[in-house]
Amino acid sequence: MTISPHRADLARLIDPACIALVGASDRPHSIGGRTLTNLIDHSTIRGELYLVNPTKTELRGRRCWPSIAALPQTPDVAIIAVPAAGVLAVAEECAARGVPFLVILTSGFGEAGAEGERAQQRLKEIADAAGMRIYGPNCPGLCNINARLGMTFSPSFPHDLVPGPIGLATQGGGLGRNVMQAMERGVGIGLWASTGNEVDLQVADFIHYMATAPDIKVIVTLLEGIKDGPRLLAALQCAADNGKPVIALKVGKSEYGQRAAQSHTASLTGSAEVNSAVFRQYGVIEVDDIDELVDTAWLFARAMPPAQEAIGIYCSSGGTAALTADAVGTSGLKLAQFAPHTRELLLSRLPDYAAIDNPVDTTAAILSDADLIEQTLGAVTTDPNLGCVLAPIALEYGATTVSLAHTIRAAQQQSPTPIIPIWMSDRLGEGYKLLVEGGFAPPRSVGKALKAVQRWTEWGRWQRAGGLGEARATTPARSPSPAGGTVRNLSELEAKQLLAQSGIALLPAAVAATREEARRIADGMGYPVVAKIASPDVVHKSDIGGVKVGIADGAQVELAWDDIMASVRHHKPQAAIDGLLIEKMAPRGGFELMVGVTRDPVFGHVMTFGLGGIYVELLRDVTRRLLPLRPADARAMVREMRCYPLLQGARGKPPADVAALERLLLAVSDFVMAHSTSLEEMDLNPVWVGSEGEGALPLDAVIVMLEDA
Numbered sequence: 001m002t003i004s005p006h007r008a009d010l011a012r013l014i015d016p017a018c019i020a021l022v023g024a025s026d027r028p029h030s031i032g033g034r035t036l037t038n039l040i041d042h043s044t045i046r047g048e049l050y051l052v053n054p055t056k057t058e059l060r061g062r063r064c065w066p067s068i069a070a071l072p073q074t075p076d077v078a079i080i081a082v083p084a085a086g087v088l089a090v091a092e093e094c095a096a097r098g099v100p101f102l103v104i105l106t107s108g109f110g111e112a113g114a115e116g117e118r119a120q121q122r123l124k125e126i127a128d129a130a131g132m133r134i135y136g137p138n139c140p141g142l143c144n145i146n147a148r149l150g151m152t153f154s155p156s157f158p159h160d161l162v163p164g165p166i167g168l169a170t171q172g173g174g175l176g177r178n179v180m181q182a183m184e185r186g187v188g189i190g191l192w193a194s195t196g197n198e199v200d201l202q203v204a205d206f207i208h209y210m211a212t213a214p215d216i217k218v219i220v221t222l223l224e225g226i227k228d229g230p231r232l233l234a235a236l237q238c239a240a241d242n243g244k245p246v247i248a249l250k251v252g253k254s255e256y257g258q259r260a261a262q263s264h265t266a267s268l269t270g271s272a273e274v275n276s277a278v279f280r281q282y283g284v285i286e287v288d289d290i291d292e293l294v295d296t297a298w299l300f301a302r303a304m305p306p307a308q309e310a311i312g313i314y315c316s317s318g319g320t321a322a323l324t325a326d327a328v329g330t331s332g333l334k335l336a337q338f339a340p341h342t343r344e345l346l347l348s349r350l351p352d353y354a355a356i357d358n359p360v361d362t363t364a365a366i367l368s369d370a371d372l373i374e375q376t377l378g379a380v381t382t383d384p385n386l387g388c389v390l391a392p393i394a395l396e397y398g399a400t401t402v403s404l405a406h407t408i409r410a411a412q413q414q415s416p417t418p419i420i421p422i423w424m425s426d427r428l429g430e431g432y433k434l435l436v437e438g439g440f441a442p443p444r445s446v447g448k449a450l451k452a453v454q455r456w457t458e459w460g461r462w463q464r465a466g467g468l469g470e471a472r473a474t475t476p477a478r479s480p481s482p483a484g485g486t487v488r489n490l491s492e493l494e495a496k497q498l499l500a501q502s503g504i505a506l507l508p509a510a511v512a513a514t515r516e517e518a519r520r521i522a523d524g525m526g527y528p529v530v531a532k533i534a535s536p537d538v539v540h541k542s543d544i545g546g547v548k549v550g551i552a553d554g555a556q557v558e559l560a561w562d563d564i565m566a567s568v569r570h571h572k573p574q575a576a577i578d579g580l581l582i583e584k585m586a587p588r589g590g591f592e593l594m595v596g597v598t599r600d601p602v603f604g605h606v607m608t609f610g611l612g613g614i615y616v617e618l619l620r621d622v623t624r625r626l627l628p629l630r631p632a633d634a635r636a637m638v639r640e641m642r643c644y645p646l647l648q649g650a651r652g653k654p655p656a657d658v659a660a661l662e663r664l665l666l667a668v669s670d671f672v673m674a675h676s677t678s679l680e681e682m683d684l685n686p687v688w689v690g691s692e693g694e695g696a697l698p699l700d701a702v703i704v705m706l707e708d709a
Contacts, residue, residue, distance in 0.1 A: 010201075010205065010206070010209045011209075012076040012077070012100055012101060013076070013077055013100075013101040013103075013133070013135065013142070014142070014144050014147075014191065014209065015046070015144060015147050015149070016046070016047075016075070016076035016077045016101075016149075017046045017047035017048075017076055018047045018048045018049075018050070018073060018074075018075045018076050018077075019039070019045060019047075019048070019049050019050070019075055019076065019077050019078075019079065019151070020049075020050040020051075020052055020068060020071060020075040020077070020078045020079065020099075021035060021036060021039060021049065021050070021051055021052065021078075021079045021081065022052040022053075022068065022078055022079065022080050022081065022082060022090050023052070023053065023080060023081035023082040024036045024051035024052060024053050024056075024059055024064065024081070025053065025059075025081075026056070026059055026060070030081075031081045031105055031106070031153045032053075032081040032082075032153075034153040034154070034155060035079060035081050035105065035141070035151070035152065035153045036051070036059065036060065038150040038151075038152055038153070038154070038157045038158070039150065039151070040060055040062075041158070042148075042150055042157060042158040042161070043148055043149045043150050044147065044148040044149065045149065046147075048073065048075075049062075050065055050071050050075060051063070051064045051065065052064070052065050052066070052067060052068060052071070053065075053066075054066040054067060067093060068090070068093045068094050068097050068099065069093055069096070069097055071097075074097055074098050075099055076099075076100060076101060077099075077100075077101045077102070077103055077151065078090075078094050078099045078101070078102050078103070079102075079103045079105065079141070079151050080102055080103065080104045080105065080106060080137075081105050081106065081153065082106060083106065083108075084106050084107065084108030084109065084112075084116070084119070087104060087106050087109075087119075087123065087137065088119060088122055088123060088126070091104075091123055091126045091127065091132075091134075092126055094132065095126050095127065095129065095130035095132050096130075098130070099132060100131075100132060100133060101132070101133050101134075101135065102127070102132060102133070102134045102135065102136075103135045103136060103139075103141060103151050104123075104134060104135065104136035104137035104138075104139070104196075105136065105137070105139060105140070105141055105152075105153055106136075106137050106138070107137065107138040108137075108138075109137045109138055109197055109199070110137075110138070110197045110199070111138055111197060120137070120197060120199050123137070123199055124199050124200060127199075127200055133200055133201055134199050134200040134201065135193075135195065135196075135200075135201050136195070136196040136197060136199070137196055137197055137199065138196040138197045139173065139194050139195060139196025139197070140152055140153065140154050140173035140176070140177070140194050140196075141153060141154065141194070142192070142193055143157060143160075143180070143191070143192040144190075144191050145160070145161055145162070145163050145164070145188075145189060145190050145191065145192070146163045146164075146190035146191065146215050148161065148163075154173075154177065156177055156180070156181070159181075160177075160180045160181060160183055160189075161183075162183040162187070162188045162189070163188050163190055164187065164188015164189055164190050164301065165188065165190060165215065165216060165217035165218060165301050166187065166188065166189045166190060166216070166217070166218045166219075166220055166297050166298075166301050167189070167190060167191045167192075167206070167210035167213065167216035167218070167219050167220065168180065168189050168191065168192045168193070168220045168221070168222075169192075169193045169195070169203045169206040169207050169210070169219070169220070169221045169222075170192070170193070170194045170195070170203065170221065170222040170223075171194070171195055171196065171198065171203060171222070171223065171224045171225070172194065172222065172224055173194045173196075175222050175249075175251075175290070176192060176194045176222060178290055179192075179220065179222070179290060179293065179294065180192055182290075182294040182441070184436070185294065185298075185436055185441040185442070186298070186435070186436035186437065186439050186440055186441040186442075187294055187297065187298050187301070187441045188301075188439070189220075190215050190216055191206075191210065191213070191215075191216060193206040198227055202227060202228060202231060202232075203221055203223060203232075204228065204231040204232040204234070204235040205231075207219055207221060207232070207235040207236065207238075207239060207246065208235035208238050208239075210244070211235065211238040211239040211241075211242050211244055212238065212242060216244070217244065217300070217301055218244065218245055218247065218297050218300040218301045219239055219245065219246045219247070220246075220247045220248075220293060220297050221246065221247070221248050221249075222248075222249045222251070222293075223248060223249070223250045223251065224251045226275070226602045226603075229600070229602040229603035229604065230603075230604075233278070233282065233603070233626075236282040236283075236284060237282065237468060239283075240282060240283050240467050240468040241467075241468070243304075243463065243467075245283070245285055245300050245304075245459055246282075246283070246284045246285065247284075247285045247287060247293055247296050247297050247300070247455075248279060248284050248285065248286050248287070249286075249287050249288070249289070249290070249292075249293050250272070250276075250279075250286065271600060273624060274600045274602075274603065274606050274624060275602075277606065277623070277624035277625060277626070278603055278606075278626050281468075281625055281626055281633070282468055283459065283462050283463070283467055283468055285455045285458075285459055287451075287455070291443075291444070291448055292448065292451055292452070294441065295441070295443045295448050295449065295451070295452040296451070296452045296455050296456065298440075298441040298452075299418065299420065299452045299453065300456060300459075302418045302439075303388075303416065303417075303418045304460070305387065305456045305457055305459060305460025305463075306387045306417075306460070307387075307460070307464060308336075308384070308385065308387045309333070309334070309387050309457050309460070309461075310333075310334050310335060310336030310337070310385055310386045310387060311328055311333055311334070311335055311336060311386060311387065311388055311389070311390060311453065312335070312336050312338075312358055312359075312360070312380045312381075312383060312386040312388070312389040312390070313328070313335065313358060313359030313360060313389070313390045313391075313392070314359070314360045314362070314376075314377050314380050314389055314390070314391050315359060315360065315361055315362070315391065315392050315394075316361070316362045316363060316364050316366070316367055316404075317361070317364070317392075317394045318355070318361045318363070319394075320392045320394040320424070320446075321355070321359040321360070321361045321392075322359075323392075323446055324359060324390055324392050324422075324446050324450075325359050327446045327447060327449075327450040328390075328450065331450045331451070331453070331454045332454065333450070333453065333454060333457060335358045335359065336358055336383065336385045336386035337358065337385055338356075338357065338358055338380070338383055338385060339383050339384055339385055342379050342380065342383045343356060343357070345375070345376070345379040346360065346376055346379060346380075349372055349375055349376050349379075350362055350366065350372075350376060351363065351365055351366065354366070360376070360380060362376065367397070367400045367403070367404065368400065368403075370403045370406065370407050373403075373404065373407045374407045374410055374411055377389075377391070377407060377408070377411045377419075378411045378414055378415065381411055381412070381414070381415040381417050381419060382414070382415050382417065386417065387417065387457075388417060388418045388419075388420055388453060388456075389417060389418070389419045389420065390420050390422060390446075390449060390450075390453075391408060391419055391420065391421045391422065392422040392424060392446055392449075393421055393422060393423055393424060393425070393431070393442075394424050394425065395424070395425045395427075396425045396427040396428070396429040396431065396432070397431075398429065401429060401430075401431035402429075402430050402431045402434060404431060405421075405430075405431040405432075405434035405435050405438075406434065408421050408435065408438075408440070409434065409435070409438040409440075412438070412440075419440075420440075420442075420443070420449055420452075420453070421435050421440050421442045422442060422443050422444075422445070422446055422449045423435070423442040423443070423444055424444070424445060424446065466632070469630060469632060486706070486707050487680060487704060487706055487707075488704070488705055488707050489536060489539060489702065489703075489704050490702075490703045490704070490705060491511075491534060491535075491536055491578070492509075492532065492534065492581055492700065492701055492702070493509060493510075493511050493534065493581055494703075495701035495702065495703040496509060496698075496701050498703065499671065499698065499701060502667065502670070502671045502674065503667060504664065504667050504668070504671065504698070505695060505696075505697055506698060507583055507584040507585075507586060507697055507699070508525055508583065508584045509581055509582065509583035509584070510581070510582055511534045511578055511579050511580070511581050511582075512579050512580050512581075512582055513578070513579040514579070515557075515558050515561040515562075517579075518531065518557050518558070518560075518561055518579070518580050518582055519554045519557045519558060521582045522551065522554065522557045522582050523554055525582065525584050526584070527551065527552050527553060527585075528549075528550050528551055528552050528585040529551045529557070529582055529583060529584055529585055530547065530548065530549045530550075530551065530582075530583045530584075530585050530699075531547070531548045531551060531557065531560040531561070531564060531580045531581070531582055531583075532546060532547050532548075532564075532580065532581045532583070532700075533546035533547070533564055533565075533568050533577065533580065533581075534577070534578040534579050534580055534581045535572075535575045535576060535577045535578060536576060536578075537572060537574070537575035537576055538568065538572060538575055539702055541700075544567060544568055544571035544572060545563070545564065545567030545568070545571070546564055546567065546568050547564075548560040548563065548564060549585065550585065551585075557582070560580070561580060565577070583699075586688040586690075586697060586699060587688075587690060587694065589690070589691070590656070590688050590689055590690045590691070590694070591646065591647065591656055591688070591689045592611075592612045592686035592687070592688060592689075592699075593609070593610065593611060593612040593661070593686065593687045593689055593696075594608075594609070594610060594611070594612030594622075594683070594684060594685035594686060594687060595607065595608075595609050595664070595665065595668055595682075595683075595684040595685075595687055595698070596608040596609075596681075596682065596683045596684070596685065597627070597668065597672050597679070597681065597682040597683075598680075598681050598682075599679070599680050599681070603626055604626070604627070604676075605626070605627040605672050605673075605676060605679070606624055606625070606627065607624065607625050607626075607627055607629065607637075607665070607668065607669065607672075608622050608623075608624050609622060609623055609624075609625075609637050609638075609641075609665060610622030610623060610641055610643075611641065611643050612685045612686040612687060621641050621642045621643050622641075623636075623637045623640040623641060625637055627669050627672055627673060628670070628672075628673050629665060629666055629669040631662070631666065634662040634663075634665040634666050634669075635662055638658055638661055638662060638665075647661075647689070654691040654692065655691065655692050656689045656690070656691060656692070657689055657690055657691060657692050657693060657694050657695055657696060658689075658692075659692075660689070660690075660694075660695045660696040661687075661689050661696045663696070664687065664696040664698075668682075668684070675705070677706075678705050678706045678707070679703065679704075679705060679706075680704045680705065680706055681702070681703070681704040682701075682702065682703050682704070683700075683701070683702040683703075684698040684700065684701055684702075685700055685702075686699050686700065687699065
């Protein structure tokens, strides 16, 4: 198991032996009253529950204490349900008493404007000085369903008490409770942490806890914003190291969603592309809506994906079987070829007109024979050539469907291979209820079921390929322009000299201050050459006629000087001009790619790699990774591009020097890490890649550095 310095020891918070409820109330609809009801009537508390209210001596037949200081023992957790104006005083009292954890249900802090933000900052100062941890504020509480403990004011708590192997970590309460209510579909959620404003404890801390919690098998998270990228990465690393899938729904992928998420949580939403790239890199299974999240989590909770990926389909409707087979094919998955003994059993048991090859179409004629269904479904389920069985149910058919549900439950008990019943009808009958009671959580369409299977399969491949691998170094995210620092664009020559000092191969280049010097430099290099404007004020040179390529002799160099200078002075009359950069031209042929690096405000440096030159904006064939790269990352980045078949050699062209390209990506990663405190942005575009053995060379370089004032 891996342990991160960001991980709190949350066991006393999640399963406390002693709890104090500050603000306990006899008003049934108040926060203090609802929390008291959940604790007394619907929870099992291992030890003492102390009620604190200075205006009461007794509540619900229990003694009421005037303060935390007056309690006979120090609680593990103090739940604070007093108005916002009184929270700081209670926090100071808890800090003085040595209470290790506060659960602050009260709203009116960072989400409520400048005054609330100041109060929230003071709350953090109190906690930090005492070594006390804070959960919240502005949160619905913490629900440990596996221990039947609800430190929450939600009136839904007593209705959502199905234990299970899924752990849920969210920031918002509404969407979190929505997932909790998926228990109605047969999904058991053992722990729900909804962290609210995250003044201290964050979603990342609960992911980290669940990564090693023995009662949690699958981790689900809904994220509106990410306050601490390295903290989240440490948690995801721990989950990957312990073989636990993390399924994430990240809100804020569009500009509209980002604005809404920021107004709700005051957290950074980050770039959707970068968030998704980091999730992929760390094996996080990203989904797009709640249904996908629930379907996928349920499948992982049922079974981890086996090495055998092929799918079996068992159905009593020919059209439904064909629809499901189509969905398998369009999902990039494959149908299993049944073993001979499976085909023999199906042939001997099913009618002559039934389809016994995958997909199996039993026809409706056998639906009245439960024993026959169990025998044939059991044969498919135990076939060694498949990893799961889809059992689409197209319609609710009364007693027949009830019998089928019983049969699916019985067949599942005889096989570890998961059966995935798909309930396609809008009519939910007794058969659906039986499947839910059996823990199946049937997806409600073939498409949704196949999305879950696809993600399940892909994560299994990732895991078998080594997963995340060794722990990677991370650097703290940093804002683009800290106070007291200045941002400077290096000249192209400066950028290339810096790259060359790091061992990155480049073509010969030099800056000429005069027309005559330009010609001498070009003569010395040998033709053809490229001429580019050398100016700190011109980044996109070709846009203003600042580049000439294919210059074949000295006379053309002089003409290029005149043309470039005239064009730049016309378009950028105020630009400072150092002269022309004369550079040896890359060999003919090859491919133009690009390598870019930016500093993400949440996660730090991220590399973007893909098709370059004039095509990068047009086709957007790119892939991304958080730095630093491992060799496996560089290899994967090259192969993820849609244009990768072109690099392999197409229509008689020789294969590109992919090995050199991978070395370049690793060298750029090393360069960025060596300059991680100062490098803000980097753009190598185009990068020329020749045929095998010819190498990979950046032809243009833009580097933006932070410099102390």
